[in-house]
Amino acid sequence: MKIYNTLTKKVEEFIPYEEGKVKLYTCGPTVYHYAHIGNIRNYIGHDILDKTLRYLGYDVTRAMNITDVGHLTSDSDSGEDKMEVAKKREHKSAMEIAKFYTDAFFVDFKKVNCKVPEIVSPATENIPEYIKIITKLLEDDYAYISGGNIYFDISKLDNYYCLTNQDSNLVVGARESVDEDSNKRNQADFALWFTTSKFENHELLWDSPWGKGYPGWHIECSGISMKYLGEHLDIHGGGVDNIFPHHTNEIAQSEAYLGHKWCNYWFHNEHLLDETGKMSKSKGQILTVSVLEEEGYDPIAFRFMCLGSHYRKQLLFTYDNLKQAQNTLNKLKKKINSLSTDGEVDSKVFDEYKAKFVEALENDLNTSNALAVLYELLKDDSVNDATKRSLVSSFDEVLSLDLFMEKDEVDSDLDKEVMALIEERKEAKKNKDFGKADQIRDDLLKRGIRLIDTREGTTYEIIKD
Numbered sequence: 001m002k003i004y005n006t007l008t009k010k011v012e013e014f015i016p017y018e019e020g021k022v023k024l025y026t027c028g029p030t031v032y033h034y035a036h037i038g039n040i041r042n043y044i045g046h047d048i049l050d051k052t053l054r055y056l057g058y059d060v061t062r063a064m065n066i067t068d069v070g071h072l073t074s075d076s077d078s079g080e081d082k083m084e085v086a087k088k089r090e091h092k093s094a095m096e097i098a099k100f101y102t103d104a105f106f107v108d109f110k111k112v113n114c115k116v117p118e119i120v121s122p123a124t125e126n127i128p129e130y131i132k133i134i135t136k137l138l139e140d141d142y143a144y145i146s147g148g149n150i151y152f153d154i155s156k157l158d159n160y161y162c163l164t165n166q167d168s169n170l171v172v173g174a175r176e177s178v179d180e181d182s183n184k185r186n187q188a189d190f191a192l193w194f195t196t197s198k199f200e201n202h203e204l205l206w207d208s209p210w211g212k213g214y215p216g217w218h219i220e221c222s223g224i225s226m227k228y229l230g231e232h233l234d235i236h237g238g239g240v241d242n243i244f245p246h247h248t249n250e251i252a253q254s255e256a257y258l259g260h261k262w263c264n265y266w267f268h269n270e271h272l273l274d275e276t277g278k279m280s281k282s283k284g285q286i287l288t289v290s291v292l293e294e295e296g297y298d299p300i301a302f303r304f305m306c307l308g309s310h311y312r313k314q315l316l317f318t319y320d321n322l323k324q325a326q327n328t329l330n331k332l333k334k335k336i337n338s339l340s341t342d343g344e345v346d347s348k349v350f351d352e353y354k355a356k357f358v359e360a361l362e363n364d365l366n367t368s369n370a371l372a373v374l375y376e377l378l379k380d381d382s383v384n385d386a387t388k389r390s391l392v393s394s395f396d397e398v399l400s401l402d403l404f405m406e407k408d409e410v411d412s413d414l415d416k417e418v419m420a421l422i423e424e425r426k427e428a429k430k431n432k433d434f435g436k437a438d439q440i441r442d443d444l445l446k447r448g449i450r451l452i453d454t455r456e457g458t459t460y461e462i463i464k465d
């Protein structure tokens with residue numbers, strides 16, 4: 001398989017450290033708020049990577065952290081712990097906040113058919129691991145204590161900027177707007193451990209050889225990864241915004257600690273955008289999977305929309321794009337569910353089509369080409385239905401689009417969508433927005449759905465299939 005490696009800036013042949021086995025680590029959510037659909041796009045990208053590796057026969061072990069302490073409002077050690085911000089907002093304890101948003105995260109994660117990694121570990125559950133690493137970094141002079149906190153000294157490394165190829169002046173310059181931390185020898189150094197000297201009112205504190213304190217953000221991923229996956233990691237995933245400083249710092253501290261190369265392939269997903277730019281949690285209303293559902297959309301249609309574009313390309317989210325994805329997916333499922341169960345699977349044809357599907361995925365996870373293979377298969381009159389069914393079911397191990405959902409379930413999805421639009425039209429009429437109400441009626445008519453207004457309310461009929 002070929003994947004793009006941020007470390008080398010090339011699409012490369014993937015060769016695991018140990019033959020046939022893959023140790024995969026992906027950064028998890030910061031549980032101070034709901035995950036928005038941009039975050040979810042990132043996890044869908046990781047899910048496709050994870051499932052493709054398994055589909056190709058690798059024995060994959062995957063770990064993911066849950067950030068429930070230490071991630072400050074600025075990625076470069078300034079501001080407040082995000083959990084503290086949430087506590088003030090919601091008047092709850094840090095652990096109550098973490099539990100609530102971790103549960104909410106996994107509800108949405110599963111709704112888009114993401115597979116839960118073998119290991120999911122909250123940052124707060126691995127403190128001894130961080131203390132072990134930091135102790136050694138201090139002993140070996142890679143870290144220093146200043147103002148009660150512990151910082152990693154980036155001047156001790158020749159190749160600190162290996163992931164970004166940035167020269168240090170450029171990066172420090174880019175951070176000029178960030179509050180300076182006078183405890184740091186160099187503003188580009190990063191925190192490994194905070195003590196109360198930095199944040200007096202921090203709720204979560206642990207004893208350490210350096211006094212009561214709590215971990216910096218980056219150390220959790222190195223600690224959790226090494227604890228569960230060992231000293232050699234094959235692939236580390238995240239979003240492009242994690243490249244610097246988060247992953248840069250993970251590499252620095254892990255390799256200084258281990259004394260050898262830590263992770264061979266760095267995998268990064270591009271962002272989901274809305275009309276104003278990168279979708280983010282700090283932008284007011286958070287667009288979640290549950291909101292999409294409330295608007296009448298199937299979360300799997302969002303997954304389908306994501307698979308239609310490459311993970312290394314930015315993707316613009318609009319409801320129109322989602323609507324289109326929902327319609328295409330419904331049609332696709334309808335077609336698949338109309339396949340008969342007659343005949344026998346032709347293994348030669350099966351292998352040929354599977355090879356094409358694999359080829360698309362092996363080419364840096366080209367999911368839109370993989371979907372094109374599915375369309376080609378469904379159109380191919382020379383292939384019998386049994387073979388088609390068998391291939392679709394095989395492809396869906398990776399795509400996870402519930403392609404075999406029963407026809408009436410597909411119909412019920414359509415029903416939900418139309419009923420939601422009827423409700424929206426009713427609301428528009430109530431607000432005297434007749435333009436919008438007519439638009440909804442006309443749009444549905446173009447799709448072959450005629451609305452019928454009666455005294456009891458509005459129903460609909462399907463006039464073309």
Ligand code: AMP
Binds near residue numbers: 039040273
């Ligand atoms: P957070 O919960 O804020 O730590 O973010 C979780 C993950 O979502 C990180 O790995 C980010 O890189 C990723 N992410 C954040 N915003 C977006 C976005 N708009 N599109 C795609 N991924 C994102």
Ligand code: ZN
Binds near residue numbers: 027246
């Ligand atoms: Zn991480």
